[in-house]
Amino acid sequence: MSNVLTARDLEEIIAKGGDPNAAAKDAVLTPSARDTLRDYANAQRKAVRAGSGENAAPTAPTGPLNSKSPKAELEAFFNSPYAHSLKEQICEMGHRLWKRAYVDGNGGNMAIRVGDDIAICTPTLVSKGSLKPSDMCLVDFEGNQLLGTKKRTSEILMHLQMMKRQPKAVATCHCHPPYATAFAVANIAPPTCMLPEYEVFCSVGVAPYRTPGSPDMGKLVAELTDQYNTILMANHGVVTWSHNNIEEAYWRMEIIEAYCRTIVVAGQLGKPINTFSGPQMKELLNIKQSLGFVDPRFGMKECELCDSDEWRPGASCAIPPKPEATVGYDEEAEKTVQAITDQILSQMK
Ligand SMILES: [Zn+2]
Incomplete structure (x- = not known):
């Protein structure tokens, strides 16, 4: 009735x-x-x-949904103006990824958490340059497709495992930007302490290679999300997450790619590369912390942040040796300094 x-x-x-x-x-x-x-x-x-920001988007039309919600409720949600705005945001980011050549063929995929254990994600076998809102899929956190006419991306497990492991992750973005992927192929995190934007927005970890889309790949990436929001996937590409929205996850791609490109060019200029001092780096990390981003370096001493060429966990502080320890050692030098000082003083008189 x-x-x-x-x-x-x-x-x-x-x-x-x-x-x-x-x-x-x-x-x-x-x-x-x-x-x-x-x-x-x-x-x-x-x-x-x-507007393009999150503030302009319609608010979620119903309370928190989950994979057990009645199909009619999930459908109503999936076809709501709110869900449509999220699908449009994914399409917009997809177009930007394609225009910047961060994706090739049908590569790259994105997801947005929309309930306790459900997410909207990109379909498989569609170029990010031609994504449409009607291509999007709704999946549960096991990767089962709940709604959408196209088949979900084959790499969805990784996105879902990241969201399961990191409760703050509301959006995830994966693509293959060439400079950052070059570091992933070389299996090294880019050296740190060179550009503020990168230090504030990105915390970069490296995950070992596994077959794309395999549960093992997702597990290895997910484990890094506690401390890193930008993960280089060895011999594959990059994946980022955001606690705010999909655009921020996308920004991390632009920032790491620009950074990797800049340091490759800087390395060819034939001049030593300058890095931040410890206190300068500490200030950037304070900003980062205030923005709610993760970073394994919070709480480290200033001298631990930039003294090594490449930041590594547990790097020891390069504190100058205490004067007492060198007194006997430098007796000759002390005498010379004293003689020069006396000479200058006598000339001044
Ligand atoms: Zn990929």
């Missing part, structure tokens, strides 16, 4: 932050209620178009 909903009923639901579409699904609507529903959809679409 279906109930009748008026415009006023729907307005009340909207005012309370509920989803009028979900309420209207099995109800009989009055003509004015139908107008209210249409106005709501238009307003939501306008909000999405008005």
Whole structure:
């Protein structure tokens, strides 16, 4: 038996932050209620178009969903203006990845957590340059596809394992940007302490090679998400995560790629590369911490941050030796310094 909903009923639901579409699904609507529903959809679409940031996106229409939610609720969510705005964001990031040549063929994939154990993700075998919102899939955290007409990406397990391991991860982005991937092929994290943007936004770890899409690959990457938000996958590419939104996960790609490219060029200039001092680096890490990003270097001493060519865990401080330890050793030098000082003083008189 279906109930009748008026415009006023729907307005009340909207005012309370509920989803009028979900309420209207099995109800009989009055003509004015139908107008209210249409106005709501238009307003939501306008909000999405008005800005690109997360603030402009419509809010989630229902409470937290999960893989056990009724199919009708999942469908209502998946077809809601809110879900549509997330799909559009993924498409926009896909287009940027393709234009910047960070992906090749059908490479690269992205996911956004949208409930306790569900995520919207990109499909397999579609170029990121031609992604459409209607291509997107809804999956549970085991990788089972719940909704969407195209088949989900074959690398989804890695994204889901990252989200399972790192509860803060709401969005993940994977691609193959050439300079950063070159470091991944060489199996080295880029040296640190050179550019502020990179130090604030990226914390870079390296995961060993495993077959793309295999549970083992996902496990090795996921283990690094406690301390790193940007992971070089050896002989493969890069994957990033964000606790804010998919655009920030994408930004990390631009930042690590620009950084890797810059240090490759800087290395060819024939001049020694300057790095930050410990206190300078500490200041950047303070900013990073205030932004809620992860980094294994929080809490380390200033002298541990940039004294080695390449930051490594447990690097010891290069504190200058104490004067007492060198007194006997430098007796001759002391005498010479004293003689020169006396000479200067006598000349000044
Ligand atoms: Zn890949």
